[in-house]
């Protein structure tokens with residue numbers, strides 16, 4: 198019986214993999230992992246043959262409340278029985294109203310009005326448009342190494358060659374400032390100075406690279422795709438002063454770092470700064486496709502009839518899931534749990550860094566952790582090693598991500614429900630794999 202089951206499931210595995218080859222466009226990824234995931238619970242996913250993997254990437258930092266969270270699923274199911282879609286911007290629907298109210302309560306003060314879309318990039322596009330309409334200005338400033346999405350506008354403001362290559366030329370009117378990437382800056386031993394100098398550089402960019410017609414500065418409070426870079430504590434405060442002097446809005450892109458991942462509900466709260474527009478997606482609804490941008494009423498009212506819409510945006514099922522997910526994050530105190538588990542994981546990873554040949558930087562905030570691998574003191578990126586470690590971890594039953602501008606940063610961004618013993622399990626596997634890969 199067991200044998201048959203395995204045979205059946207093996208056939209299904211190869212069927213699915215073959216169908217991907219025949220019918221799915223995957224040419225844009227180096228390789229799809231050779232497994233077929235079929236179920237998940239908490240911080241664990243299972244493949245079609247029943248093998249378990251400890252998921253420390255959470256579907257690219259999405260399922261913050263855990264895979265198939267029972268409360269989220271129940272809320273979505275109940276909503277599905279009532280109404281799936283009717284265009285939430287042509288008619289009023291209760292789940293959208295309730296979620297907008299909840300987001301107004303949990304985002305930084307003054308940000309009370311939300312627009313809901315389907316993906317991070319869609320919310321970014323909407324935020325950019327709104328910033329232009331409100332300010333009557335047209336240019337943007339973004340950071341080197343940033344990533345804001347895959348549509349034309351979002352890629353135009355992304356400062357990451359590896360995501361932009363072969364897609365240009367991009368939209369004019371975008372200037373880039375150096376990211377406060379302490380590890381690769383002149384001020385590796387003085388984060389505060391790095392924060393101060395990089396903030397000053399924003400003012401230089403305004404003066405020397407723009408026509409003075411800047412609508413907004415956009416940044417991720419913790420950079421995700423760029424390699425898990427948390428700016429120094431003083432950075433956003435200094436930048437905000439400069440922006441205020443020049444009448445430029447601050448858009449915080451919390452698509453990846455929002456919803457408790459960094460140890461606070463929103464990562465910008467670590468910096469004591471209130472953005473003008475806050476953009477969210479990924480962790481908002483535990484895997485249901487939903488995004489939002491949230492702002493002050495006077496900024497929101499720059500939209501006039503016909504300026505914006507999204508057919509599926511604010512879908513009632515996704516909004517119901519979002520509400521249940523946020524209620525779960527709050528009730529289970531997951532911001533504090535993420536902070537504590539993140540500290541613990543960082544301390545164990547730093548031990549590994551000290552005790553063997555892992556060369557590079559271990560950094561992060563909450564459960565948004567990056568391990569940047571380098572080959573030498575010149576910080577030559579060790580991208581091949583990062584990929585080899587990720588692939589070897591997969592074979593050992595652990596899912597981690599790889600990112601960074603140079604493709605050399607291993608990313609540890611598990612569901613926030615991960616337990617301490619699961620973190621130990623993940624880091625034990627990681628440690629063993631690092632030893633094996635670096636010994637080669």
Ligand SMILES: Cc1ncc(COP(=O)(O)O)c(C=O)c1O
Nearest residue numbers: 316317318344345346421452453
């Ligand atoms: C910071 C940030 N902004 C925007 C996006 C785009 O989001 P999506 O893939 O949902 O369009 C991403 C995706 O990784 C992201 O990390």
